[in-house]
Amino acid sequence: MTDALGEAANPRKARLVVLISGGGSNLQAILDACASGELAAQVAAVISNRAEAYGLERARKAGVPALVFPKDKEILRSEYDARLAELVQSYQPDYVVLAGWMRLLSMDFLNYFPGRVVNLHPALPGTFPGTYAIARAYAAYQRGEIRQTGVMVHLVPDEGVDNGPLLAQEVVPIEDGDTLETLEARMHAVEHRLLVAALRGLIATAHLS
Protein backbone atom coordinates (compact mmCIF):
# COMPACT_ATOMS: atom_id res chain seq x y z
CA MET A 1 0.00 0.00 0.00
CA THR A 2 1.37 3.45 -0.77
CA ASP A 3 0.44 6.95 0.41
CA ALA A 4 -0.38 10.03 -1.65
CA LEU A 5 3.34 10.48 -2.44
CA GLY A 6 3.52 6.92 -3.73
CA GLU A 7 5.71 6.11 -0.76
CA ALA A 8 5.25 2.85 1.09
CA ALA A 9 2.68 3.52 3.80
CA ASN A 10 4.50 1.54 6.44
CA PRO A 11 2.44 0.33 9.42
CA ARG A 12 5.13 1.61 11.76
CA LYS A 13 8.16 3.89 11.98
CA ALA A 14 11.47 2.52 10.80
CA ARG A 15 13.84 1.66 13.64
CA LEU A 16 17.34 3.07 13.29
CA VAL A 17 20.45 2.24 15.29
CA VAL A 18 23.07 4.95 14.75
CA LEU A 19 26.78 4.25 15.23
CA ILE A 20 28.99 7.26 15.98
CA SER A 21 32.53 8.06 17.12
CA GLY A 22 32.45 11.84 17.51
CA GLY A 23 30.46 15.07 17.79
CA GLY A 24 27.29 13.67 16.28
CA SER A 25 26.05 16.60 14.18
CA ASN A 26 24.76 14.09 11.61
CA LEU A 27 23.09 12.10 14.37
CA GLN A 28 21.44 15.38 15.45
CA ALA A 29 20.11 15.89 11.92
CA ILE A 30 18.52 12.43 12.08
CA LEU A 31 17.08 13.03 15.57
CA ASP A 32 15.62 16.37 14.46
CA ALA A 33 14.12 14.84 11.30
CA CYS A 34 12.52 12.05 13.36
CA ALA A 35 11.13 14.61 15.83
CA SER A 36 9.71 16.83 13.06
CA GLY A 37 8.22 13.87 11.17
CA GLU A 38 10.41 14.49 8.12
CA LEU A 39 11.66 10.97 8.73
CA ALA A 40 9.09 8.27 9.48
CA ALA A 41 11.59 6.71 11.84
CA GLN A 42 12.80 6.51 15.40
CA VAL A 43 16.34 6.19 16.70
CA ALA A 44 16.20 3.06 18.85
CA ALA A 45 19.77 3.44 20.13
CA VAL A 46 23.03 5.28 19.61
CA ILE A 47 26.29 3.39 20.06
CA SER A 48 29.80 4.87 20.18
CA ASN A 49 33.18 3.17 20.30
CA ARG A 50 34.47 6.25 22.15
CA ALA A 51 33.11 7.30 25.57
CA GLU A 52 34.02 10.95 25.00
CA ALA A 53 31.92 11.25 21.83
CA TYR A 54 29.65 14.29 22.24
CA GLY A 55 27.05 12.53 20.11
CA LEU A 56 26.23 10.41 23.17
CA GLU A 57 25.14 13.56 24.97
CA ARG A 58 22.90 14.45 22.02
CA ALA A 59 21.26 11.01 22.29
CA ARG A 60 20.72 11.37 26.04
CA LYS A 61 19.15 14.80 25.55
CA ALA A 62 16.77 13.21 23.02
CA GLY A 63 15.90 10.44 25.48
CA VAL A 64 17.52 7.79 23.28
CA PRO A 65 19.61 4.92 24.77
CA ALA A 66 23.27 5.97 24.44
CA LEU A 67 25.83 3.20 24.74
CA VAL A 68 29.61 3.03 24.73
CA PHE A 69 31.15 -0.10 23.18
CA PRO A 70 34.93 0.37 23.04
CA LYS A 71 37.24 -2.04 21.22
CA ASP A 72 39.51 -3.55 23.86
CA LYS A 73 42.99 -4.40 22.60
CA GLU A 74 42.69 -7.95 23.91
CA ILE A 75 39.80 -9.04 21.72
CA LEU A 76 40.05 -9.79 18.02
CA ARG A 77 38.34 -7.50 15.51
CA SER A 78 36.11 -10.40 14.45
CA GLU A 79 35.04 -10.98 18.07
CA TYR A 80 34.42 -7.26 18.66
CA ASP A 81 32.36 -6.97 15.46
CA ALA A 82 30.26 -10.03 16.30
CA ARG A 83 29.57 -8.75 19.83
CA LEU A 84 28.75 -5.30 18.47
CA ALA A 85 26.33 -6.90 15.99
CA GLU A 86 24.59 -8.75 18.82
CA LEU A 87 24.26 -5.48 20.75
CA VAL A 88 22.88 -3.64 17.72
CA GLN A 89 20.58 -6.57 16.91
CA SER A 90 19.10 -6.36 20.43
CA TYR A 91 17.53 -3.03 19.39
CA GLN A 92 15.90 -4.66 16.33
CA PRO A 93 16.97 -2.09 13.74
CA ASP A 94 15.52 -1.87 10.28
CA TYR A 95 18.64 0.08 9.35
CA VAL A 96 22.05 0.63 10.91
CA VAL A 97 23.36 4.11 10.13
CA LEU A 98 27.10 4.86 10.27
CA ALA A 99 27.15 8.60 11.01
CA GLY A 100 30.77 9.47 11.74
CA TRP A 101 31.57 5.90 12.87
CA MET A 102 35.31 5.66 12.48
CA ARG A 103 35.90 1.89 12.46
CA LEU A 104 35.86 -0.41 9.41
CA LEU A 105 33.21 -3.10 9.95
CA SER A 106 34.01 -6.66 8.92
CA MET A 107 31.62 -9.29 7.56
CA ASP A 108 31.36 -10.57 11.15
CA PHE A 109 29.17 -7.51 11.66
CA LEU A 110 27.78 -6.90 8.18
CA ASN A 111 26.43 -10.43 7.80
CA TYR A 112 23.88 -9.65 10.53
CA PHE A 113 22.35 -6.78 8.54
CA PRO A 114 22.46 -7.59 4.81
CA GLY A 115 21.36 -4.59 2.71
CA ARG A 116 20.59 -2.59 5.85
CA VAL A 117 23.86 -0.78 6.71
CA VAL A 118 24.09 2.83 5.50
CA ASN A 119 27.28 4.92 5.55
CA LEU A 120 27.90 8.64 5.10
CA HIS A 121 31.21 9.76 3.60
CA PRO A 122 32.41 13.32 2.92
CA ALA A 123 33.69 12.73 -0.60
CA LEU A 124 32.32 11.73 -4.01
CA PRO A 125 32.34 8.04 -5.04
CA GLY A 126 35.83 6.80 -5.78
CA THR A 127 37.52 9.91 -4.40
CA PHE A 128 39.27 10.30 -1.03
CA PRO A 129 38.15 7.06 0.68
CA GLY A 130 39.10 6.76 4.35
CA THR A 131 39.81 9.39 6.97
CA TYR A 132 40.37 13.16 6.67
CA ALA A 133 38.59 13.19 3.32
CA ILE A 134 37.64 16.88 3.50
CA ALA A 135 41.19 17.98 4.40
CA ARG A 136 42.65 15.80 1.63
CA ALA A 137 40.23 17.27 -0.89
CA TYR A 138 41.16 20.77 0.27
CA ALA A 139 44.86 19.96 -0.14
CA ALA A 140 44.19 18.66 -3.68
CA TYR A 141 42.35 21.92 -4.42
CA GLN A 142 45.32 23.93 -3.14
CA ARG A 143 47.53 21.91 -5.53
CA GLY A 144 45.16 22.95 -8.32
CA GLU A 145 44.01 19.39 -8.96
CA ILE A 146 40.28 19.76 -8.17
CA ARG A 147 37.64 22.52 -7.87
CA GLN A 148 34.92 20.43 -6.27
CA THR A 149 34.36 17.60 -3.84
CA GLY A 150 31.13 16.25 -2.42
CA VAL A 151 29.19 13.97 -0.13
CA MET A 152 27.94 10.42 -0.62
CA VAL A 153 25.54 8.12 1.21
CA HIS A 154 25.82 4.43 0.35
CA LEU A 155 24.98 0.92 1.46
CA VAL A 156 27.75 -1.17 3.01
CA PRO A 157 27.49 -4.72 1.64
CA ASP A 158 31.12 -5.66 2.21
CA GLU A 159 34.44 -4.56 3.70
CA GLY A 160 35.15 -2.03 0.95
CA VAL A 161 36.24 1.37 2.32
CA ASP A 162 33.67 4.11 1.70
CA ASN A 163 32.19 2.46 -1.34
CA GLY A 164 29.03 0.48 -2.04
CA PRO A 165 25.67 0.87 -3.77
CA LEU A 166 24.97 4.60 -3.88
CA LEU A 167 21.86 5.99 -2.23
CA ALA A 168 22.63 9.68 -2.75
CA GLN A 169 25.45 12.01 -3.65
CA GLU A 170 25.93 15.75 -4.03
CA VAL A 171 28.74 17.80 -5.52
CA VAL A 172 30.14 20.56 -3.29
CA PRO A 173 32.12 23.30 -5.07
CA ILE A 174 35.35 24.57 -3.53
CA GLU A 175 35.25 28.32 -3.89
CA ASP A 176 37.96 30.93 -4.26
CA GLY A 177 38.90 32.18 -0.82
CA ASP A 178 37.74 29.00 0.86
CA THR A 179 39.63 27.92 3.96
CA LEU A 180 39.48 24.33 5.22
CA GLU A 181 37.04 25.58 7.85
CA THR A 182 34.65 27.24 5.40
CA LEU A 183 34.73 24.14 3.20
CA GLU A 184 34.09 21.87 6.20
CA ALA A 185 31.12 23.99 7.24
CA ARG A 186 29.62 23.80 3.74
CA MET A 187 30.26 20.04 3.59
CA HIS A 188 28.62 19.35 6.94
CA ALA A 189 25.52 21.33 5.96
CA VAL A 190 25.21 19.19 2.82
CA GLU A 191 25.83 16.01 4.85
CA HIS A 192 23.03 16.77 7.30
CA ARG A 193 20.51 17.32 4.52
CA LEU A 194 21.68 14.51 2.22
CA LEU A 195 21.78 11.83 4.94
CA VAL A 196 18.21 12.58 5.98
CA ALA A 197 17.05 12.62 2.35
CA ALA A 198 18.78 9.31 1.63
CA LEU A 199 17.21 7.66 4.69
CA ARG A 200 13.83 9.06 3.71
CA GLY A 201 14.20 7.51 0.26
CA LEU A 202 15.26 4.18 1.72
CA ILE A 203 12.38 4.09 4.21
CA ALA A 204 9.93 5.15 1.48
CA THR A 205 10.78 2.03 -0.53
CA ALA A 206 10.94 -0.29 2.46
CA HIS A 207 8.00 -2.53 3.27
CA LEU A 208 8.25 -2.76 7.01
CA SER A 209 6.07 -5.33 8.75
Ligand code: GRF
Ligand atom coordinates in the same frame (compact mmCIF):
# COMPACT_ATOMS: atom_id res chain seq x y z
C1 GRF B 1 31.30 13.51 9.06
O1 GRF B 1 31.95 14.41 8.18
C2 GRF B 1 31.21 12.15 8.42
O2 GRF B 1 31.00 12.16 7.02
C3 GRF B 1 32.57 11.62 8.70
O3 GRF B 1 32.83 12.00 10.04
C4 GRF B 1 32.14 13.24 10.28
C5 GRF B 1 31.30 13.07 11.52
O4 GRF B 1 30.70 14.26 11.90
N1 GRF B 1 32.70 10.20 8.55
P1 GRF B 1 29.62 14.29 13.10
O5 GRF B 1 30.19 13.47 14.22
O6 GRF B 1 28.34 13.68 12.58
O7 GRF B 1 29.47 15.74 13.41
